[in-house]
Amino acid sequence: MNFSQLELLRLLDETKFNLSKAGEKLGIVQSAASRQIQLLEEEFGSPVLLRAGKKITGFTPLGARIMAEIEHIDLARRNMQTIAKDYRDNRNGTLHIATTHTQAKYLLPNPIRNFRLQYPGIKIYMVQSSPGEIIDLLHHHKADIAICTEKLDADDRLVITPCYDWHHVAIVPKNHPLTMSGISLERLASFPLLTYSPGYTGRSNIEKAFKSAGLNLDVMLSAADSDVIKTYVRLGLGVGIIASTSYEPGNDSDLQAVDLSQHIPRSRTKVAYLKELYLPSYLKYFIGELLTQSNQTVTKS
Template identity: 30%
Template sequence: MVSKLDLYKVFCKVGKSESFSKAAKGLYMTQPAVSQAIMQLERELDTRLFNRTPKGVTLTNEGSLLFEYVNSAINLIDAGEEKILEFKNLTTGELTIGVGDTISRYFLLPYLEAFHNKYPNIKFKIVNGTTIEICSILKSGEVDIAICNFPLDDPSLELRPCIDIHDIFVCGEKYKHLLSSPLSLEEIIKLPLILLEPKSNSRKYVENYMISKGIKISPEFELGSFDLLLEFAKINLGIACVTREFSQEYLNKGILYEVKIKEEIPKRSIGVCFLKSVPLSPASTKFVEIIENKQLKVFGGN
């Protein structure tokens, strides 16, 4: 069965070539098939679209009017198909990522660079926020994928853990005497603690672990930036709870020291998440593949 769109494509081709035979050749159809298609369209519209002459065909007034609309519509369809092909081939498009500032700086940047080098025509849009905020905008469709702190408990999201991270306590020179032997959690909470603000996923994870051990924490400082945790510890304002993998520069240079504890906080992870109900775009799929394939040596080659 010939669709209406097929009929209009034949009509447009005949209108451009002013010949059934030339249109048939261009469409890889027989001349009778082209003639039959035009007659079917004229019957459906109850309007004569072409004047038939021994030298060929010409559009009627009604046919000329229709041709303007049909030709524009088919050109738009062709342009749309070309755009879809470009998206599939990653020669154009946009990738919107939801991520926090800390993960952007200490985890995501090398992967953004690798993706951009491979697919330079894809534009990036980065939306910052806490893990809870990012998951919310992910579900609203404002971002394609999110890079978050795990664990997350949301059945609507597909979770792909990428790297393990460890929460540790660090100190500056003033508290260096604490390094002589591992401390218990009870001893840790008696010290002036520097933690992230309560709404952060990292803070909640550490706090929940402490509560599971029957320990309630009351930090001296609550900060909104990971970098501030490091800087506050550096100037000896207290003991900061940080992510070991994101603090290597301070630790390797001896600016800060890891305070060992008798019972380490269980490791957690950072990963990619996206909606289970929505297929990933080609750009999102390739970006996730780059991260999962671990093509880059991040965190000093580890």
């Protein structure tokens, strides 16, 4: 057994079991890749890959168990490379951030600006996706940190740090009936509702609130993007439910926000990274800036 053979298994997983692509990433032809797998299975005395004819379809139970160990080896390799760069105070690298649209637009601009002033040589790559996909990006080493509200707590392989708590607001055009008397979930439910797609930006807390009140959450339009929801509220399609941090009095002066903090549980945005990940100096700095901005966000809200 050698590291190249183990790396080949990892690349097979990464390429969805495309042996040709995995071999290409390793710098070898398909026939050589196939031979390395054969040698590895002979050493283990049992197959590590499931096959349908000549097509590889997945891992055997043994292969899945070995892959769990390979993930540890791969992370250790990455950590060693990062430690060496950090030791040299290398300021030329990359910061990969996985987050949602709401956090990218309303939380991250100041931390990223301050980070760029401190580390101008570090390139920043931001991926906006769903919380579930964001977690997958962490585990596949395509993101260094994740910033979102949903799903992170369910993964015990992550270090999770709270950023800030926030609440939802209803947004409506000026002089809408909801702005003229007391708000309740029952009154909300009487209007067409526009809010986040399942899994985004506290949608689970909205669902819990309506369920606890014995009400049906009938959402006529769902979106991952607060700005999309505001656009369709402006078109008169219904009442929007968005994060309070997404309502901008200056830019949204044609809309009015109605506080829902007494009716929908508060949500918490968090930052997460792999427990075994070595944090380089620049990543620690960025997380510090992120938490500073989060404290300011809490103060404003």
